Amino acid sequence: MKHEAENKVKPPVYELRPAVDVTECQDGITLAFEVPGAAAKDVCVEVKSGVLTIRAESSLCRHERQVVYSRAFQLSDAVDVENICAKTRDGVLTLFLPKSEKARVHRIKVS
Amino acid sequence: MNMLARHNNNSLEFALHGGLPSFESMLRRFFEMADYDHVAGRGSEGRMTMKISDAEVRLQLPCAGCKKENISIEVVNDFVTVRVDQEKCCGEDEKKHRYIIRERCFTSFEESIKIPVAVVGPEAKAEYTDGVLTITIPRESARKPAAHSVKVEG
Numbered sequence: 001m002k003h004e005a006e007n008k009v010k011p012p013v014y015e016l017r018p019a020v021d022v023t024e025c026q027d028g029i030t031l032a033f034e035v036p037g038a039a040a041k042d043v044c045v046e047v048k049s050g051v052l053t054i055r056a057e058s059s060l061c062r063h064e065r066q067v068v069y070s071r072a073f074q075l076s077d078a079v080d081v082e083n084i085c086a087k088t089r090d091g092v093l094t095l096f097l098p099k100s101e102k103a104r105v106h107r108i109k110v111s
Numbered sequence: 112m113n114m115l116a117r118h119n120n121n122s123l124e125f126a127l128h129g130g131l132p133s134f135e136s137m138l139r140r141f142f143e144m145a146d147y148d149h150v151a152g153r154g155s156e157g158r159m160t161m162k163i164s165d166a167e168v169r170l171q172l173p174c175a176g177c178k179k180e181n182i183s184i185e186v187v188n189d190f191v192t193v194r195v196d197q198e199k200c201c202g203e204d205e206k207k208h209r210y211i212i213r214e215r216c217f218t219s220f221e222e223s224i225k226i227p228v229a230v231v232g233p234e235a236k237a238e239y240t241d242g243v244l245t246i247t248i249p250r251e252s253a254r255k256p257a258a259h260s261v262k263v264e265g
Binding site: 019020021022023024025028029032034035037038039040058059060061062088090091092 | 153160173175176177183206211212220242243
């Protein structure tokens with residue numbers, strides 16, 4: 001019975017790749033994904049084996065299927081994975097990936 | 112220093128770990144950019160969707176990152192026109208940041224749709240939540256006909 005429940009077929013979704021802007025500043029990288037119809041509770045952000053994956057379930061439907069936005073990026077060692085922060089506002093998911101200490105530019109003053 | 116590489120469908124698209132992208136990766140990226148139908152909001156079909164029920168007509172337009180002040184809606188008979196001015200919403204941070212990937216579009220756009228059923232335009236309502244504009248217009252047929260009692264004189 002339990003096995004049957006596990007094999008229950010999930011409703012089909014319409015998967016889309018969200019448009020993204022990736023910008024770099026001194027402290028890290030910002031990724032801004034367009035995920036209209038997805039509130040904070042519908043967004044899943046995870047980093048596994050150095051791959052950052054986002055998945056956002058939207059309230060929108062296309063061709064009678066729920067729209068789901070998903071995209072993945074390979075991260076380098078220069079990202080401080082522990083301190084990644086995410087927020088959503090007006091259908092835009094913004095992630096900030098801070099640079100790890102070793103990736104930061106350290107300027108040494110010459111006396 | 113580049114800190115990430117782009118992944119899609121479990122295949123590495125191009126590596127950006129500090130070095131320049133290879134010719135092959137640039138070609139891949141070119142063809143990926145031409146594959147518009149899989150990128151949200153860039154398909155050949157219109158972005159506005161319509162759902163008609165017995166009581167109302169519901170229109171939805173995804174416009175992530177907009178401000179509600181920059182959205183104007185016009186209902187004329189059975190035509191609904193939505194105009195979104197996006198230039199005001201962006202551009203402030205551009206000088207501080209260097210773009211690595213730039214796919215989002217901030218141009219203004221206008222989209223019109225003809226409603227195939229009779230609606231009550233003046234009673235239309237709109238709300239903007241999580242980057243989706245939802246317009247609800249009651250149907251003409253859903254209105255209860257007003258009963259008038261006529262006094263018989265004589």
